[in-house]
Amino acid sequence: MTAWLITAVYSIRVLAGLFFRYGSFPLLLIAIILMVLQGLSALVLIKLFSKGSSIQKYLRGIELLFWIILSLFFGIDAYVSGASSFSPWALLIIAPIILNPCDPGNYSLYAAVLPSAIGIAEAAGAFSEGRPRYSLFVSIFFAFMLGSIARLRGLKRKAELDKALTLQKDREREIMKIKDAEVEIAARIQRTLLVDQKEEGPKEVELDALTVASSAVDGDFYGIIPYSDSEIDVLVGDVMGKGVPAALVGAALKGAFLRQALRLIVEKQGRLPNPFELVTAVHKAVVDQLMDLDRFATLQYIRFNAVHLTMTYVDCGHTPFIHYDASLGMCWIIQGSNLPIGFTDEQTYYAYTIPLSIGDRILFYSDGISEACNEKKELFGEMRLADIVRMNATLDPRELLRRILNTAMFFASAEGFKDDVTCIAVAIKPMDIFMITKSRDFSCEKQSLEGVRSFINLVLTEAAIQTNRDSITEAVVEGTEAVLQHIESARNAAGSDQLAASEQSGENQAIDSLEALDELEDLPGKKLLPTLMAYRVECRITDAWIHIRILYHGTSLPQKRGKELPLCKNHRPDATYVAKGQDNLAMVGLVFNR
Template sequence: MPLPLFPHNRQILLAGALIFLFPAALAACILPFRDPVVCVSAIAALLATAGLILFLLHSAIYDLFPLNHPAFISFAEKEETIILLLDRRAGRICYAGPKAADYFSPSVKTGAAVGLLLDGFSPDDRESLLAELTRVRQGQMSRINEVRLVRPDSIEAWLSIRIDGIRSGGNLKRIVFVCRDVTARREAQLRLVKAREYEVEVGARIQQSLLLGQPDLSYPGLQIGAFSLPSQRIDGDFIDFFSCHNREITDFILGDVMGKGVPAALLGAAARTELMRSRLSNPYNDSLAPLDTIIARAETNLSAQLQRLNSFVTLIYGRVDRPRRLFEFIDCGHTSIIHYDAETRHCWRLKGSSMPLGFTDSQDFRRYIINLNAGDIIFTYSDGITEAVNGEGELFGEERLMHLVRSSAGLSTEELLEKIKRITFAYSAGNFRDDVTGIAIKIEQRKDELETKKETAVFPRKLEALREIRSFSREQVRHSVEGSEESGTDLCDTLELAVGEAASNILRHQQGENGRELTITVRSSLEWIAVTLEYHGNAYDWYKVPDPNVTRYQQSGYGLYLMQSSMDSVTLAEGEDDLLRLVMLKKLPGPGEDL
């Protein structure tokens, strides 16, 4: 039962103060102070009345969160339950429960700064808790975090922490930490993990031999690392690396076979071998075979077998062209690729539109291309990472992984992969549902960098800005293109059409974001030109939009078709905080080539 604002005995006291003490004090003050006793009595009555009223008001405020209620005290003293109450700005601790002293330093008490509470956690856990505090203050749903700390008695403990907001009339009043000691459960889980270590080690050795190629450490201008942790003794994840043109161009594959155990491993080995054979059977002589040609040839030989076995293979085939600073990929139903952009310090989810191998007899594979900068990171992974589950049944998820990559961008690829392994392993207590595989590629600065030009402009999110946007794109393309006047004019017209269609779609279909801006960047080299549009908006699956029927008239639906017809690649990526990025890239013709 909720407490009344003023308990019954306090109402009586307040009524008595108002009815008896205050009129008496006021009457005494009006009388002439001829008698010292009367004077002293009047002053004492006034002070007593004011003090009593202040005490009762303080008690009333205190009762807005009934910390003295027997039910609350019983709850706060429960074993393994720690209650901490913060002010609405998360700056001070308003209340520290009885159990807080067992887990936090003696300085964590009522009235102390919240920073003293967070100092007891590791930097990674502290960052996660600060992010949860921000979410709660913004009115979002809180998530359970399991974090580790060292108690005052030097014993390591695991806490499950939930952060919630106490609101009144829609306004945040207090923030409450509810912590439970889950050390016993985590230790039991870790003991089970250790019991599996031998099997996992044997499985890893087998998988390393059959399915997992290792990158060479001597790729010029690139850092490349890879790891894999099988969920069983052996599973179906496979990776491979190829390089050519004096190691300037690097292809990599990350695939995942449906299923587990030996059958999945055998199919993975077959798929890896078929892709290698397809790549080596190159009719293009000294030039590299296009990615879609490589995968289509492999699919022709694999599909019948996969369909007969009721299985399929998801796949990422990527190509890093270091001299040209381009990343090209085909996504066959795999998890997203995470691209960390060192210039903007944003993480993006790159996603393709092709189906897994084995779904159909044949399909048209669509390639996607983005430009890269020094410091960029490409991270490709299996769903075992994002689908890792903690003790509360919550997935690790892509958002946590993107945040982890962005916050660790200064590390080497080996350090980044080790950190991802350590954090996901601790998150799930080593109990992975699926294989955990990852490839990290970092672009290093080189002295012989390809020279590029870059121009950026910011436009209001209004349809009236379309003319200015088209003019900006045409002007930047004109400055970027070398060659004949005719080819330059054709390219300007092509880019202006693509940028105009893209900007028009953004401005027309994101009506709820009129208060924000549209940022357009044009970057070019002697071999390509890329136009990037960044904006806040609702995620939209462009790849599911069907091509228009050009045999009959229709009023709309031509935008994406025109962009894809005009450009060599159109890639829409989702970022953090509802940020979206559209990259349109066009390769420029060499001397004597047609546009």
């Protein structure tokens, strides 16, 4: 504002000189130049202020400099031109005060000093050969009077505004204290209702959990429910949104799981409902309310059975979990295909069963940790989590979670966590269980299917399994054929047929010798992964289940959200799942109950 006013004053001086022939041409030219420079400086200052430049703290000094230059110009103008009817001193005295009447500093007084001195000198006749100008004395006096009145009223108004602002800030602080107290109470309630303390379950299944809220109250929740000495359930979820509304929805969902579990236990006369039945019952109970609220929740409901050494889970659109496979020394990233709860009322939920091994580690987590980003906007990601789990697989769950949290916090130290973080780590401890494990590598050709059929038959025969042996064998062949078709499609899409042929030629002899084996000896160095142009069929058998795993290099089989994986159409296993591994490894798992 001040810069534009001074520009206008220069333009008035130029116009007055042109119309009234007041002042010499060089002075008018100087006024034009100063007017242009003043206007340009005003534009530059506006640009700098809009960008939040640090020059703002020098604003008063810059404006004072403008007033001084303007006063000097008119002083020189008066000295060169002599007495005239155009005397700007009263305007130059009062303008800085009028423009900033509430300024408590001495800026306006300093700006008025020079024009006052020059104006008084001109009134005394300094520029008119000693002839005093009494009218100029009067105008300067009135300018001082009006400026003083404006300054006093401005300071009084500023004092009133400061007092009102102080009262407003006090009220806001009181409101914030009340809100903080309410949020703290809500956070304590949340820690009581949404986050369970560590529960004692089967001694063979050790677990621990942590949660870090991005705000005092969040939408993450988890529950640990030990049903017996052999079974323990884990619930982990994340409600869309943040704050108290998300926490209330999470509390309602957790309560719905407990109510439906109790109802089903009563209906089934004491029999524990399986995870599929429980999630389906909760979905039917809450889906209409969640859709009315325009909310949904991703979650996983998992049951660990220490007797059968299995993990049965229902995934409802949650982040994948990480399974450290102690037998191979690597991690698998596994995700179901179900949609979130509350997303649609037409969803049918599917349960998946994964047999485990002694020494395995399982990590469940929310997207707050996998989507944490650093200053380069890089995501922490699932693979970093998998690497941490693999490198620290010997730690107990509590230490593993601490290592994960420290690494993630260091990674996102500049940005911090943008979302709530929840992690649950599970360790399978040593136990007394009988397990047969056999594996064999095959070349990635359809001709190898007969070798797979022969291998599975031999394994089942050695394990004295007669019931459904043919059905199990054919289901494995169907699953293997689907894997081979997926591998071939991926290679054709990548245009790698020639590379495949060149790499296969050097490996066929070793693979053929493996397929020709009739004895069921474990492969040497069983933790070694299959070669690039081979896939591995692994068979594990216990008294409770038969677990067939097909390991291969490439992408995992695609899954459609909300749909069951249609892998084996004629002979269906009891459970089918797919997993993505490290080092470009993928896996299909087929589970048959005994």
